[in-house]
Amino acid sequence: MSGKFYSNLSENSDRNVIEIQHSGRIQDSSESAKKSIESTRSIHNIADDPYKAIEDAIKDKPRFMVDSDKIKIIYEPSDFYSKLKQAISEAKERVYLSTLYIGSSEKELIETISTALDNNESLKVTILEDCLRGTRPERGETGLTSSAAEISRLIEKHGADRVSIFLYHTPKLAGIKKRIYPERINETVGVQHIKAYICDSNVIMTGANLNKDYFTNRQDRYFQFEEAPQVADYLIELIDGISRFSYRLVLNQAHSDTFNANDRFSLVLNDKDCPDPVKRPRKFKKYAYQIMINFIEKWNKNTASxxxxxxxxxxxxxxxxxxxxxxxxxxxxxxxxxxxxxxxESSKEYTGDYTFVVSTIQMAPLGIHQDQKYIQKLFRAIKEYSLQLAKHDKPSTICKTEVTSAYFNFARIHIDAILACKSTFNFLVASPQACGFFGAKGVSRHIPNTYSLFELEFLKHLSRVNRSDAVKIREYSRDGWSYHGKGLSASIYLSIYSFIRLSDIYFFVGVIYLIAGYFSSGRTMREIQGLKYFTTTTTTTSTNINIGK
Structure with a gap:
């Protein structure tokens, strides 16, 4: 099915959803919703105050206020691609693309960037990729090529003063590991995984890379921020900061279109004082850590009010x-x-519907674990609140959490919290056939079944602790499609808090959370309901878990 499903899906498609309208009033969609509200009133003074729990989790993180009408959900990969190209074409001053990689065959996207540079002499483009994935050799039309080799043509045509390309290399792949780990396997050590696409003051945050599958039949989640200059400035400074301890792509002066297109360029450290992550990984970590801490402290201070x-x-x-x-x-x-x-500060009031944007950064190789700690506090708040509800015989559905991930590989601390609390959890994950590694060659072909084993073990554990009724797993299965979405939406005390994780806890990642407001309660539920349309519920006997196949 296409995007028509979403356009026909009512905002109140879930009859028990409490919809937030622009007037700010709660529109109950059923009598059960009213009863749920009534039963919750007495809880506010009973349960630990969720305000304080969440306020503690975000107190040391940048936060921004964005007009809810300026935040758009993109539902289909093809629409994401169209809006991305449009944003690049209309950019006047700056285009920043942070991604794992740009597909080596994405000639149309590269041409879109080139045309935008041709049409606007003031425009500058910055691209941040992962070094390992960006330089991985791939079979091209005339020989071996790579993502970095293909986008290097932008520098060749428009010059290094207008196009900057940076490749982050993890310090965890150094020494003997660097010498013996083969391609693809080396990427499991750690990668640059931020997917943020900024054109002037317009931002698209997503989990999607810039490759054909992500533009056609690999479902992800996409949130577009229109006219959000502060969010755009923050992300651009983040990318600039990472670029300082990344390699800069420099064209070789005497290059030619050889069989291996990677010979077209060299990689040099962008900051001359930056230690090499491969040769001096410990000193590199200290250098990069200080850059990021300075960035974090600056933006915490800038947005503290x-x-x-x-x-x-x-x-x-x-x-x-x-x-x-x-x-x-x-x-x-x-x-x-x-x-x-x-x-x-002058007490002038602005009325309207706003969504608050909170950013976390996860850079485990540098010792920065903001997102991990944030999620731990969030799960703790969910657990404590749900236990208070159970203590006073209130329904667990008052505290409901929607979790979606391409892969069922949640951390132990999250699994333990889910098993221990009394709230409702709904998981949406890729089926083995919808896993991006399904049908892969070599070791990668076993990855879908590995995740299925994790899932099966979790289902058995749910049964042992009598949580099977409150925790459900649905698998995304759509013929010819794969699933790559990640996110978390937590409802505490009448959905006052909604969190949308736009990327996963990986090795090197930036995450945006949307908190409260008209946007994060109504339209997010519509998106989730749309994704669930292509899912089936999984049980311990489900045939969707293809163990041994």
């Missing part, structure tokens, strides 16, 4: 400190409302 949780109720009692923005309770409605208001 954006206080997300300023909650008001009928008696005028507020929760939260500082000037900024937050969830506001209605002065007239009986139910909590998720209308967001913002206040400047």
């Amino acid at each position: 954006t206080n997300i949780f300023t909650m008001e109720n009928g008696s005028g009692v507020g929760v939260g400190v500082g000037v900024g923005a937050g969830i506001q309770r209605s002065q007239t409605d009986d139910y909590p409302m998720q209308k967001l208001q913002t206040r400047s």
Whole structure:
């Protein structure tokens, strides 16, 4: 099916969903939703305050306020590709593309970038790729080529003053590992995995790489921020920071179109003072770590006045400190409302629907684990709140978490939290046939079955602790398609908090969370319902788990 499914899907397709409209009032879609609200009222003073739990998790992280109307969900790979090309073509000053790799056969995309440079002399382009994946040799039309070799043609045509290409190399692949690990296997050690595409002040955050499959039949999640200059500036500074300790691609002066196109260029450290990650990995880590810590501290300071949780109720009692923005309770409605208001330091009020964007960075090779710690705190909050609900005989569906991942390989700490808490969890993962490694050659062909084994073991564990009714796993299966989406949406106290993870906890990744507001409750549920259309529920006896095949 195509995007028509999404266009025909009502915003209230889940009859028990509480929809947030632009008026800020909660529109209940069924009597069961009303009863759920009523049963939750008494919980607010019973359970540990979720405001405090989440505020603690984000207190040391950059946060931005974005008009909810300027955040768009893209539903189909082809639409993602079209919007990306349009954004590049319309860019006036800057295009930043951070990705694992650009496909070596993506001539149309490379030509789109080239044409944009031709049409606008003021435009500059920066591309950040992973070094291992970006230089992996692939069979081309006239010999061996690579992602880096193909995009190097942009420098050849437009010059290094207008096109900058950087390749990050993990310090974990050094010494003997660098010498003995074969191609593809070496990428399992660690890669640059940030997928952020910025054109002027417009941003697309996704898990999709820039390759044909991701433009046609590999389903991912895509969020477009229109006219979000602060978010764009933040991501651009992040990419610039990583580029400082990455290799810069430099064309060889006496190159020719040899059989191996990688001979066209050389890689030199962008910062002359940066230790080489392969030759001096320990010193490299210290150097890169300091750059990133300086970046994080700068943006924490720049956005510290954006206080997300300023909650008001009928008696005028507020929760939260500082000037900024937050969830506001209605002065007239009986139910909590998720209308967001913002206040400047001069107390001038702006009314409207806003979504708060919180960023985390995960750079395990450098000792930076923001996203890991954030998720741990979030799961702890979910667990504690669900246990309070159970203690007072309240339904577990009040606290519901939607989790989606291309691969079922969740960390032990997350699995333990899910097994121990009493809330509802819905997982959406790729079926073996929808795994990107399905049908691969060599060792990679065993990856789908490995994830199936992890999944089967988890299902058995759920049964042992009597959690099978509250935790469900659905597998994405769509003929001819693969699944690559990642995300987490947690509902605590009437869906006040919604978190959308736009990338996975990997080796080197940036994550954007969307918190509260009209956007993150209504349209996100519509997207999730659309994804579930192509899924089936998995059990311990399900034929979708193809063990041994």
